[in-house]
Amino acid sequence: MVKSYSLERRERQMGFLFALPSMVGFLVFILLPMLTVLVLSFSKLDLMSGQFSLEGMKYYNKMLNDEDFWRSVRNTVVYLVIYVPLTLTLGLSMAMILNSKMYLRGVVRTFFIIPYITTYVATLVVWNVFLHPTEGPLNSLLMSIGFSHPPQYMVDSHWALPVLAFIGSWKDVGYHCILFLAALQGVSKDFLEASSIDGANRWQRFKHITFPLISPTTFFLLLITIIGGLQAFYQMALLTKGGPAFSTTTLTYYIYRSAFEFYDFSYASAVGVFLFALTLVFILMNWLTQKKWVFYQ
Amino acid sequence: MLKKLTLITLGCFIVISLLSACGKTSTTNGTAKEGNTQKSEQANAQSNTEKSDEQVTLKILNISEYLDTPEFKSFVERFETKYPNIKIDPISVPHEQYISKRNIMMASGESVDLIWGNGVDQFDAINKGFLMPIEDIAKQVDVDMTKDFGNFKADKDGHYFRFPIQQNNWMLYYNKKVFDDAHVPYPDPKVPMTWDEVADVAQKLTNTEGKTKVYGLFYNNWGMYYYGYGSQLTNGKFYTEDGMSNINAPEFKRSLEWMNDVMNVRKAAMPISEYISNNTDFLSYWNGNFGMAVGAQWYAQLAATKKDKFPRDWKAGIAPMPVPKEMAGKHMNWSSVDSLAVPKNAKHPKEALIFAKEYVSDYTLSTGTLPMYNKVNADKFYQDLANQLKDDDITLDQVKFLFGGDPNTINVEEKPILGAPQEYESTFLDQIVNYYTGKATVDQVLNDTKQKVDKAITEQKDK
Numbered sequence: 001m002v003k004s005y006s007l008e009r010r011e012r013q014m015g016f017l018f019a020l021p022s023m024v025g026f027l028v029f030i031l032l033p034m035l036t037v038l039v040l041s042f043s044k045l046d047l048m049s050g051q052f053s054l055e056g057m058k059y060y061n062k063m064l065n066d067e068d069f070w071r072s073v074r075n076t077v078v079y080l081v082i083y084v085p086l087t088l089t090l091g092l093s094m095a096m097i098l099n100s101k102m103y104l105r106g107v108v109r110t111f112f113i114i115p116y117i118t119t120y121v122a123t124l125v126v127w128n129v130f131l132h133p134t135e136g137p138l139n140s141l142l143m144s145i146g147f148s149h150p151p152q153y154m155v156d157s158h159w160a161l162p163v164l165a166f167i168g169s170w171k172d173v174g175y176h177c178i179l180f181l182a183a184l185q186g187v188s189k190d191f192l193e194a195s196s197i198d199g200a201n202r203w204q205r206f207k208h209i210t211f212p213l214i215s216p217t218t219f220f221l222l223l224i225t226i227i228g229g230l231q232a233f234y235q236m237a238l239l240t241k242g243g244p245a246f247s248t249t250t251l252t253y254y255i256y257r258s259a260f261e262f263y264d265f266s267y268a269s270a271v272g273v274f275l276f277a278l279t280l281v282f283i284l285m286n287w288l289t290q291k292k293w294v295f296y297q
Numbered sequence: 298m299l300k301k302l303t304l305i306t307l308g309c310f311i312v313i314s315l316l317s318a319c320g321k322t323s324t325t326n327g328t329a330k331e332g333n334t335q336k337s338e339q340a341n342a343q344s345n346t347e348k349s350d351e352q353v354t355l356k357i358l359n360i361s362e363y364l365d366t367p368e369f370k371s372f373v374e375r376f377e378t379k380y381p382n383i384k385i386d387p388i389s390v391p392h393e394q395y396i397s398k399r400n401i402m403m404a405s406g407e408s409v410d411l412i413w414g415n416g417v418d419q420f421d422a423i424n425k426g427f428l429m430p431i432e433d434i435a436k437q438v439d440v441d442m443t444k445d446f447g448n449f450k451a452d453k454d455g456h457y458f459r460f461p462i463q464q465n466n467w468m469l470y471y472n473k474k475v476f477d478d479a480h481v482p483y484p485d486p487k488v489p490m491t492w493d494e495v496a497d498v499a500q501k502l503t504n505t506e507g508k509t510k511v512y513g514l515f516y517n518n519w520g521m522y523y524y525g526y527g528s529q530l531t532n533g534k535f536y537t538e539d540g541m542s543n544i545n546a547p548e549f550k551r552s553l554e555w556m557n558d559v560m561n562v563r564k565a566a567m568p569i570s571e572y573i574s575n576n577t578d579f580l581s582y583w584n585g586n587f588g589m590a591v592g593a594q595w596y597a598q599l600a601a602t603k604k605d606k607f608p609r610d611w612k613a614g615i616a617p618m619p620v621p622k623e624m625a626g627k628h629m630n631w632s633s634v635d636s637l638a639v640p641k642n643a644k645h646p647k648e649a650l651i652f653a654k655e656y657v658s659d660y661t662l663s664t665g666t667l668p669m670y671n672k673v674n675a676d677k678f679y680q681d682l683a684n685q686l687k688d689d690d691i692t693l694d695q696v697k698f699l700f701g702g703d704p705n706t707i708n709v710e711e712k713p714i715l716g717a718p719q720e721y722e723s724t725f726l727d728q729i730v731n732y733y734t735g736k737a738t739v740d741q742v743l744n745d746t747k748q749k750v751d752k753a754i755t756e757q758k759d760k
Contacts, residue, residue: 260401
């Protein structure tokens with residue numbers, strides 16, 4: 001009895017030791033920065049002079065009364081509304097194409113994954129050239145067929161945000177495609193054949209068999225797409241700098257701007273905490289509704 | 298037991314980390330008066346200076362355009378030979394990332410001894426409380442801030458925070474080949490063109506039908522290229538009497554409309570959408586496809602005299618900066634002072650100012666710029682620059698007149714630098730795109746800018 005207790009304790013200790021590096025990493029790089037941001041959002045810290053003061057809800061009050069903050073929330077939601085369905089729909093469509101019998105399937109798969117493995121900067125340079133307002137191929141084509149004033153994309157306050165959402169979706173869709181493809185390949189052909197024999201058409205087979213069977217993957221991708229959409233930053237930082245006229249300033253870019261351009265780290269922290277809470281709400285909503293549509297075998 | 302141990306370890310770790318992040322001597326009430334802080338900064342500086350024979354390493358934060366040059370490396374070698382107890386650790390940052398890098402370093406409490414900045418950068422740093430007053434320490438290195446830099450005035454509350462390097466001298470650069478091709482006479486070397494004349498000439502020089510587009514006027518997507526004409530009209534009045542933004546004044550509106558006329562009506566300047574999408578660099582003027590550009594002495598120092606980097610088969614000309622018709626015949630300049638400054642947590646303020654003094658005495662001239670430090674021989678600077686520009690048929694007389702030697706020059710502010718300067722410039726540039734792309738009227742854009750900037754100024758006052 002004593003021996004087994006001792007063995008169990010040793011095993012626990014060893015387990016703890018094995019987990020320690022990862023726990024330290026989690027503490028230092030995730031938990032500690034999160035807690036620091038939380039503390040900072042209620043305080044003012046000047047590391048140059050070593051002054052620290054508690055400010056209560058000051059930065060949260062400022063946030064709630066800040067017109068620019070609400071515009072950045074609105075921009076984030078608009079981005080999300082375009083980016084999430086587009087990425088999921090395109091990812092699933094591409095996966096279904098790749099799952100069917102076709103020539104050069106391997107080559108096509110490679111092409112689909114290229115945007116995902118290409119660095120963001122290179123991708124954005126290409127899009128910048130492609131969407132150049134006067135000399136880009138797209139507008140050259142539009143002008144050649146009679147559009148005298150084609151859109152100016154990234155410098156047009158109406159077009160810029162949807163264009164950035166589209167670019168974000170184009171970049172990430174390869175990853176979604178791979179995961180959807182893996183899920184589709186896991187769907188047993190027996191079910192599909194049986195339903196065909198029972199007279200189900202292609203749409204009915206997808207709706208009642210394929211989609212429920214890949215729903216855990218869809219649920220996972222939905223969550224990471226929402227999180228990715230809420231954290232969209234690269235396109236704004238590299239292509240539009242949040243403009244024109246604030247039209248592409250999403251919450252993450254607003255945090256960046258408040259902290260690093262205007263040196264208001266406490267306020268940026270408060271907005272960061274809000275973004276974290278918003279992310280949690282979205283995840284929670286999905287988590288609670290998953291019972292209605294996610295089917296675990 | 299293990300669970301408890303883990304929780305205790307975790308708790309201790311967080312508390313220790315947070316406390317250490319809060320700095321060495323935290324005060325929890327945050328009510329230290331500014332005066333006391335400045336006194337303690339000066340006292341710190343005093344105590345540091347007493348140990349001036351110790352070996353010290355100075356951290357210098359500056360833009361890479363000034364640090365990554367052979368001239369700077371030679372200057373540092375000369376400096377370290379002259380002051381063997383001072384070693385230089387330069388931190389070089391590309392200009393476009395400079396403010397972010399500076400803010401991160403200041404926010405993390407990293408000690409830097411000297412930081413570079415233009416007028417907006419440094420007033421932003423003063424307003425945010427990054428800098429220490431330097432007049433007393435300057436005296437210890439034999440610099441009198443009130444006399445040694447001409448008419449340079451105290452920055453805030455009677456204190457000097459900036460160690461001036463140079464004042465920008467703006468002028469009109471022109472491409473003689475583009476003028477010749479369009480059969481347009483060159484601008485007068487002494488009498489400035491009015492902005493209306495510039496618009497007319499720019500239109501005549503423009504040729505966008507050929508193989509290569511030639512625009513009559515080059516501009517930079519910087520504030521003064523849009524509001525600078527208004528600054529001349531208002532004598533640099535970017536703020537109202539109560540310290541709020543004056544950007545919606547009729548003079549600034551007229552200034553923005555002038556640019557719209559040149560860009561979108563006469564089509565004599567690159568459309569802003571193309572400018573932004575091309576990531577146009579300010580040195581693009583020197584590719585030869587533009588007739589004129591308003592620019593400061595940095596065009597001469599970075600491009601006109603550097604034909605190895607900017608080879609050209611055309612000659613450049615220089616003329617006084619354009620003026621509004623109300624100021625016809627007057628030599629005007631957008632005044633902005635680049636400077637060095639000492640952060641309030643600098644470890645070696647005295648040594649930093651020794652370096653700053655040598656920087657303006659020994660290095661600034663080699664960048665092709667006349668420093669404001671009046672113990673430097675200006676005549677030699679003019680002669681050297683004229684020699685470098687003689688292939689362009691630019692005379693010593695012209696150089697003296699345009700590069701800082703005309704005592705009758707009327708200086709007006711180049712940019713808004715007092716209240717929330719960083720927010721002012723950034724908001725303005727973000728908003729005006731909508732006007733120049735036809736998405737908003739000039740009144741909407743200026744009113745929106747004013748509203749946002751006023752809010753930033755008020756917040757800054759409340760801090």
